[in-house]
Amino acid sequence: MxxxxxxxxxxxxxxxxxxxxxxxxxxxxxxxxxxxPTWEVPTTTPQTGLVTESPTRSALEGMFTINAIGRLGNQMGQYATLYALAKANRRPAFIPEQMHHTLAPIFKITLPVLHESTAAKVPWRSYHLNDWMED
Missing domain, CATH: 1.20.5 (Single alpha-helices involved in coiled-coils or other helix-helix interfaces)
Structure with a gap:
């Protein structure tokens, strides 16, 4: 069968x-x-009764900025890359003054400006980015 x-x-x-x-x-x-990543509950200070939120991970781990070099086209690309990386990593991003002076007359700039006097006080860490187009 x-x-x-x-x-x-x-x-x-x-x-x-x-x-x-x-x-x-x-x-x-x-x-x-x-x-x-952090599900933090706001805490209340017993002395004042004020509700405060503890600092999040992104507030403790720094910000993104860029070394603006080149003319208009290069700075447009640098701005777009900085903006996208900051959004993807949920970090604040700042642009240098010279980039703001170049791009602001042409475009609506939404990233805040990092002034040179403030940048001089920051202990910077530089990260090497690989050039994926190299041999």
């Missing part, structure tokens, strides 16, 4: 639906935790 097994039974469909649902919930939870 030849009998062919049922290619897709109802219990198999329930199992696949269960695995898909659990996988979706798992991945959405991981994505949510990545976008909101």
């Amino acid at each position: 030849l009998s062919s097994p049922a290619p897709f039974s109802f219990p198999m469909a329930q199992f696949i639906l269960f695995v898909f649902t659990v996988s979706t919930i798992y991945h959405l939870q991981r994505r949510l935790l990545r976008s909101h």
Whole structure:
């Protein structure tokens, strides 16, 4: 007697639906935790009764800025890259004064300006970025 097994039974469909649902919930939870790494509750100071929020991770780990070199086209690209990196890493970004003087008459600049006197007081750490176009 030849009998062919049922290619897709109802219990198999329930199992696949269960695995898909659990996988979706798992991945959405991981994505949510990545976008909101700190779930901090505001605290109340007993003496004053004021509600204060503890500093978040982004406030403690610095900011992004750029060494503005080049003319208009290069500075436009540098501004766009700085803006995108700051948004992607949830860090504040500041542009130098000379970049603001170059771009502000032409474009609506939304990043704040880092003045030279303030920049001179900051203990900077430079990071090397690889040139992915090199051999």
